[in-house]
Amino acid sequence: MKAPGWARLLLATLAPTGRIDEILGDLEEAHELNVRRSGRVRAHWRTTLETFDMSFALLKLRIRRSRSFNRSSDDEGRGPLPRRPATRLEGPSWLDFKLGLRMLVKHPGLTAVAGIAIAFATALGSGTGEFVSDLLYPTMPFEEGERIVQIRNRDLSTGGVDPRAGHDFQLWRESARSVVELGALVSYRRNVVTAQGTTRPAVGAEMTAAAFNLPRVPPILGRPLIEADERPGAPEVAVIGYEVWTTLFGGDADVLNSTVRVGSEAATIVGVMPEGFAYPHGHSVWTPLRLNALDYPRGEGPGIEVVGRLAQGIGLDEARSEFLAIGQRTASAFPDTNEHLRPSVVQFGRIPQLAGNWLTQGFYFAVFLGFSLLMLLVCANVALLLFARTAARESEITIRTAIGATRGRIIAQLFVEALVLAVSAAVVGLWVGHTGLDWVLGLLRSFGGGQQLGFWFDASLSTGTVIVALTLTVLAAGFAGIVPALKATGKTVQASLQRVGAGTGGARFGSLWTGVIVAQIALTVAFAPVVIVIGYQTAEIRAADLGFAAEHYLSAEVQQGTPEFARLDTTSVSFTTGMPSSFVELKRRLRSDPRVRGVAMSSHVPGANHPLRHIVIEGSTAPDQTVRRHRVATGHVDADFFEALQAPIVAGRGFRASDMAPRQNVVVVNEDFARFVLEDRNPIGRRFAYVDSNREPHQEPDEWFEIVGVVSQVAMQVDPDLDSGAGLYRPLRLEESREVVLAVRLGPNPASFSPRFQELARDVDPTLLVTGVRPMDEGAWETRLLYESWFWVIVAAAGTGLLLTLAGIYAIMAFTVSRRTREIGVRVALGAPGTRVVATILSRALKQLVAGVLLGGTLCIGFVFLVSEGSFRPGPREFAFAGAYLTMMMGVCLTACVVPVRRALAVQPTEALRDEG
């Protein structure tokens, strides 16, 4: 029976050259004997122990050989007392790496603290760097993906993009030479319904064949879209994505030629795309785009996206120049529609506002710099811990130097020890960064229904990110390993030997390390209040009173599916026509269900994420006579809203059916509005207007709104940064709404009504998109999740900082006690009381603590002043609180001194003097 493979590998690695065979032979024979004597299981244990035993013996042999070699080569021509050899950097040997690994095991506390810190910094830096890189410099995972471009008409007068480019698209396709394979697409959200009635809302696109085939990705089943599909009168076809295929059709290989309804049109499935293909953004269904620009006047028609591929040998700048020239010619030919439009070419996936912008480079650089600073901060602290360890090994270093090791050799060894620690932690950090980014991307995709985040956002760390992270890690190891090594080896051997012999040691924590520890304490003290504030805000959100029994309600977002391209509004950029009859019918059917006690319709989910707008109250001025602005939450609700939410009207009246008609500028405000905006004056009959940033402050607003009622407080936002919950409600006009929120009052366990809700919606109109069906007490989940995630990141950062601080203080104290053991022994022998001994030991640490805590407190106060824009005026209460906080932090930091102090008090004079003498 063969010995375990790991044992063979370990011994083969450690065995001296030329002796591997005999040592492995011994291993095999001994293992066979063990099996015969003790059976398989026990034999494995015995062989394991013997292998470790043998490994140490081989290591000792190697060290002894290395020393004898150094001695024989360095002793020649030297005097009796060795002089310090010149600092000559010698390449680290493989043995250094093995020793580095042993040091990880030998000092588990240091490994854990420094490892956590480096891993945290690496995880944060690599995750953020990768996300920013994907955002600013996206790489399409296709053949020549970097050559795919988007062409948009920029409006020079507004700075925006005009997507009504049907006529221009035809022109570009005929005349442009720098961009080929030009195609167009229109995105939509529609229900995909199978023949069995299974429904799934999906993001899809009507695309020309050229646009669809730009990525050159073949389908896994069937065919892609082809030009023949675009011809008027061609059969309706659809290509589906992998996710739709697996969820709606169970991955059926015979799915081709099945009929599926996309929105209101039935289509035949002709192809299935591979997993992960979600081109152009986050799409999962593709149908042909039948675009005939001549159907619309120039400058009108629905918006389209135009994509293409840079021609061979053509760069982005050349394409830009050509399209600019085409744009100028078009502007001259059609000044009425194109005078203010210029086509711009950007790499596909790039945010046009950021592409090529110096700000982009600056932002990217800032992220890189932030990561580097974080690493610097962390490695300064790790260096402190390593210096404490190095100082504790001073006698070893001195003796090694005395017997001939060069300074460069020792520095190389200490650098490699730090490198092994840093790289091990960085590898863990990279894994954590990848996992964390995967989680964040999943979260963001769940927020935006997959639309906002391009499919190319990927949690895999790019080679560039890994190289940057590892380069910074090596630099950090250089700093954390070499600086302590230089400090520890920067003395003469003779003096070091004398100190070692006298038992006093030579290494001291000088001003550099004092500075590091003071800065670390200051940052920890300054950072803790941020954690407290965010924790408080998170708790506030979790316990937020929504003002109604949200746990009895079910809410859902109901949306009109995007119509087919041919039916899109031809006069405006986007379609806004609502479908009041479907919404009203759905509400009617819901109300007729016996479980339902009330139904409300609104623009936003009650209790969450209503938009904030600035308003001015008619006749209201600030003390300095300027017009006073107020920021309030705004929402649109139907006439049954307040009744369904059981929110009583406390003054004036609620909405009536007649208020839902156009040009009825009536408003109902909530209690916080009356209290904070109107300062408890009678709100009924007061008028306000929205602030228009494009108008002069003194100009009369176009539109005034009249307050007709005050309703009891129902939360509209769960943002703890808001001063108040002031909000206003306006009538919901279904004719203008593509999307409404339906809140259904049910009773306990509202989630059980979800399937019935979906069923009713499908019966009313199969094209209605129903999303976000959930109990209403989860309505604020996005905000809550964001705050909670942020809170835990901050806690992790603060925890790592505190851990480093405590470890630093502990290292200094433990080092001080071990260095002064003899002195303590003498003091105790001479009758010094324990308190005096403790005071002696603690005096330096206390000074550093006080300096750090005071500096941190000052930083904290400065931060509060900055945030409050100078309006913070601390009173006795604030001073008392600050004093208590600083005392508490000092107490926390002092806990790191407990073990070393106990060790100092336990020193027996006789033993101390004998050991050191």
Add this chain to the structure above:
Amino acid sequence: MPPKPLAEFELLVMLAALRLGPEEAYTVSIVADIEARTGRVVRRANVFTALQRLEAKDLISTRLGEPRPERGGRPPRLVTLEPSGLAALRVTTRAIRSMYRGLDEILEAG
């Protein structure tokens, strides 16, 4: 200069090597021999280190033997006692014998 006497463990190793002979004395067989004769558990690493030390003192010499199947087809490093090793062994055993003399009754009685 007379050879230095051997330490206890070195003595055991040298005696085992002498008994096993130059064709059979190597780390694993020495371990087995000492364990069988003394009843104590011997660590292979200690025998390996002791052999290194003895070779460094020129008391023994080593050479690679023939590959053996029970060793996975690998050869053992065979140990041969050098004349200086035999001399050290003689000095040590002589010292032990002289110290032992006259104590037979007491020591054997236990």
